Amino acid sequence: MRAEDAIIRPLLRMRDVAARGALYGLAAVPLLGVASLFVGDHHDRRTFLGVVGLVAAFIAMVGILLGLFFWWTCGGDIRRCRDWQTVTGQAGPITVAAPVLLRLGVLALVLFPGALGLHHLVDGAVRQLAVRQLSHARPARPLSADRRAPDGSAHPARAPGGRARRHLAGGRAHRGRCRPGGPQGTGDR
Template structure:
């Protein structure tokens, strides 16, 4: 059951975001990204292009997702429990409140990028080692 959001006395939506909720939503978005990446890779007929798409997905997911997730967790810790949603931007009173919005956003995007990484790596290895002429290999 969904808890209704209400504005607290400082103008921030209550209840506050939790790390678990941000991670779950980022993982769900990552599954959508995985479906799009795999669809794009297998709709492409050329073998080398398939391998390249999956290799780029692996690299960007691992490096980009790891860096963004670590930055998000760092900003989350710097906000000292004052974690806010994007809809809470009008309630900001000083420049330091921006960290409270960026932390959860970066954490969600980092998880989003990390979720498809193992599947992209595994499919990339599968496509690279597929026998010539198979549907997984594609056209030469």
């Protein structure tokens, strides 16, 4: 209902503005979850959700503080965005900005824990995936007796002195399989 000065009555109440901001924030959390599905890599998705959460915390702090300050300075003359035509004077836009900033701040205040919750959910999924991949990995095969070095060590390419042994015999390089004084080499170490 419009009054004679074309302002929509009743004027906005702080409780109604905050409730609508919280409702918008609750609707924004599932949209953020869907939007994060379009980010390809798990690490990038975690980073995206973490950044959105921190930006939402900053916007919530600034929006609520400025919105409450502007609401206080307006002295109860709070107008809707539809009442923009009725704004007069230099301080008039503050009467419209106060509920907008308060609503945006409450929206971001609700979005902040939702974004961080989704961040921890994705982080847990990444850790579960890493554990699952590690548990399904094949264990390393122990070296059989025929693949061991002549001194019995597990590295066939290493000599007892710790250096790699290479011998040339018949045009092919042999790594650690030549015995000293054997037919394939002279046994240099």
